[in-house]
Structures are given as structure tokens and as C-alpha cells.
Amino acid sequence: MSVESEMFYIRVPASTANLGPGFDSIGMALGLYLDIQGRYSDRWEVIPLSEELSSFPSDDSNYIVMVAKEVAEYYGKKLRPCRLEISSEIPLARGLGSSASAIVAGIELANIAADLNLSTQEKSRHASIFEGHPDNAAASVMGGLVVGWHSAEVTDVLSFPIEGIKVIAVIPDYELRTEDSRNALPEKLAFKDAIHGSAAANVFLGAVLSGNWPLAGEMMKRDRFHQTYRAHLVPHLPRVEELAKANGAFGTALSGAGPTVLCLVPESAACSVQETLQNEFPDFDVKVLDVDNEGSKPLFLEDEHTKSEWC
Numbered sequence: 001m002s003v004e005s006e007m008f009y010i011r012v013p014a015s016t017a018n019l020g021p022g023f024d025s026i027g028m029a030l031g032l033y034l035d036i037q038g039r040y041s042d043r044w045e046v047i048p049l050s051e052e053l054s055s056f057p058s059d060d061s062n063y064i065v066m067v068a069k070e071v072a073e074y075y076g077k078k079l080r081p082c083r084l085e086i087s088s089e090i091p092l093a094r095g096l097g098s099s100a101s102a103i104v105a106g107i108e109l110a111n112i113a114a115d116l117n118l119s120t121q122e123k124s125r126h127a128s129i130f131e132g133h134p135d136n137a138a139a140s141v142m143g144g145l146v147v148g149w150h151s152a153e154v155t156d157v158l159s160f161p162i163e164g165i166k167v168i169a170v171i172p173d174y175e176l177r178t179e180d181s182r183n184a185l186p187e188k189l190a191f192k193d194a195i196h197g198s199a200a201a202n203v204f205l206g207a208v209l210s211g212n213w214p215l216a217g218e219m220m221k222r223d224r225f226h227q228t229y230r231a232h233l234v235p236h237l238p239r240v241e242e243l244a245k246a247n248g249a250f251g252t253a254l255s256g257a258g259p260t261v262l263c264l265v266p267e268s269a270a271c272s273v274q275e276t277l278q279n280e281f282p283d284f285d286v287k288v289l290d291v292d293n294e295g296s297k298p299l300f301l302e303d304e305h306t307k308s309e310w311c
């Protein structure tokens with residue numbers, strides 16, 4: 001879409017990260033969306049259409065706009081001011097990649113408004129730099145299950161479409177900022193734990209790519225990098241795991257930095273897992289989600305998102 005077009009639309013999916021053992025390197029895009037409807041204007045104006053976004057700045061100090069300007073500047077371009085109407089289904093600070101979705105929205109905004117024609121690798125690189133790691137960032141850009149390496153010098157990410165499973169997200173009624181959850185992590189990890197941790201991540205990935213979901217689910221428990229250290233921040237995790245397994249889930253893990261807990265389930269078990277967990281945690285929001293295999297994209301009105309009503 002070029003700068004001459006009057007209106008533009010951007011859609012960015014939510015994401016989960018780690019999936020258990022893939023700390024800071026494995027992520028997956030989910031069917032909850034941040035949507036922007038924009039048009040060029042004589043000044044920056046950000047209008048929140050969702051209650052959760054109402055506390056964010058309505059001018060060019062809004063994070064999405066700041067990211068867009070920085071990315072455009074990186075390519076030596078200046079952004080024309082826009083009027084942006086933003087709505088989001090992605091809860092904030094719950095481990096469902098709201099910050100990554102805002103970053104990716106900013107990158108897509110720069111891509112459209114400054115006509116940058118960025119590739120998905122370039123978008124993933126910029127998003128990973130802002131976010132600090134590629135798991136949520138690349139998932140929101142590329143869709144599917146992503147695996148990535150990221151450093152100050154380079155970002156390499158691969159994405160794989162995922163079919164035939166549903167994701168149950170057990171979303172608590174409290175926020176947990178990623179920064180606070182990362183502060184619970186140790187400075188060092190014993191060599192033996194690192195070997196077991198990376199082996200679990202490798203086998204998880206091999207199991208997913210060969211469609212062996214029971215083995216993938218088993219590997220979700222064998223993380224050595226983060227879940228043990230964060231357990232006190234997410235006391236509901238063991239009970240979710242127990243009930244999900246009893247109702248046919250493949251596996252359960254902390255979603256990103258938490259506090260959401262995520263279960264991978266066969267489609268046939270999605271409703272019973274959802275109902276059981278919602279009854280057990282009446283104050284939490286238990287959702288059945290699809291994996292998003294498309295990633296971020298300019299959205300056209302005819303693509304109107306229909307919510308998954310699985311159960």
C-alpha cells in the first residue's frame with residue numbers, strides 16, 4: 001500500500017512465547033488482534049477504541065507512533081502525521097505479547113506510511129531489537145510457530161504453520177509486567193541444567209514439526225530456564241496443568257513471562273478443557289484460541305475478523 005492511499009488498515013496478532021523450554025527463542029502467533037485504521041492528517045492523533053488502550057498517549061508520544069518514527073528514520077525517511085484508530089483484543093501485561101504487537105504495529109505503520117517495502121526478516125529484526133528477544137516479536141510479524149536467534153548484530157528467524165490444535169489461554173485477572181517476571185530469573189544456570197534445557201527445546205521443536213504433540217507436551221514440562229524461578233508469581237500453574245492433562249491436553253506452560261498459562265490441546269478436547277478451567281478459575285478469562293498462521297498484515301475491510309466461537 002502506498003503513501004498516496006487515503007486510508008490504511010493494519011492487523012497484528014497476539015503471541016505466546018517460550019512454550020515451556022524455548023526461553024526467548026520459540027514463540028507462536030495467536031488469534032487475538034490489535035487493529036489500526038489510519039489515514040493521513042495534518043497532526044498525529046491516536047484514538048483508542050478499546051478501554052484498555054485509553055491510558056496511552058493520544059499524540060506522537062504513543063509507543064506505536066514512536067516505534068514507527070524510529071523505524072522510518074532508520075531508513076532516512078520522515079513520516080507524514082496520521083490519525084490512527086486503534087482497537088485491541090490483546091490484554092496488557094498478561095504474557096500474550098501486547099508490547100510486541102504494539103511494536104510490530106509501529107513497524108507496519110512505518111512500512112506503509114514511509115513506503116519502506118520491508119521484508120518479514122527486516123520487520124522481525126526491527127521488532128526483536130525493540131522487544132529484546134525474537135519470540136513474541138517474530139511471531140507477531142510472521143505468524144505460526146517461530147524459532148529465532150537474536151543478538152545485537154543479527155536476527156535469524158524461521159516460521160512454521162501450525163494446524164490441527166487449539167490453544168487454551170488461562171488469563172488471570174492481574175497484570176505481571178515482563179520486567180518484574182524477568183527479575184525473578186537467575187544470573188547463572190548450571191551447565192547440566194543448560195544441556196537439559198536446550199535438549200528439551202530441541203526435542204519440543206522436532207516433536208512439533210513431526211506432529212508428535214504428546215511428545216511436544218511432555219517437553220513443555222522439561223524447561224530448565226524460567227518456569228521454576230517464576231512459579232511463585234503464578235500459583236495457579238500446577239492446578240491448570242493437572243486439570244488440563246486430565247481433560248486431554250497435550251501440554252501446559254507459562255505463556256511468555258506470565259501470568260497467563262497456556263495449554264495446547266487437540267481440537268476434540270478444547271471445549272472440555274476450557275469449561276473445566278473456567279469453572280475452576282471463575283475470576284480468570286479462559287479462552288479457546290486459534291494459532292494465527294498469517295502474521296501482521298495490511299488489512300482490507302473485506303477481511304473482517306470473525307471471532308473463533310469454538311465451544
Ligand SMILES: Nc1ncnc2c1ncn2[C@@H]1O[C@H](COP(=O)(O)OP(=O)(O)OP(=O)(O)O)[C@@H](O)[C@H]1O
Binds near residue numbers: 017062092100256257
Ligand atoms: N497498544 C499499545 N500501545 C502502547 N503501549 C502498549 C500497547 N500494548 C502494550 N503496551 C505497553 O507494553 C506494556 C506491557 O508489556 P509487557 O512486556 O509487560 O507485557 P506483555 O507484552 O503483554 O507480555 P509478554 O511480553 O510476557 O508476552 C504495557 O504496560 C504498555 O506499556
Ligand SMILES: N[C@@H](CCO)C(=O)O
Binds near residue numbers: 024133178
Ligand atoms: N521470553 C520472554 C517473553 C516475554 O517477553 C520471557 O519469558 O521473559
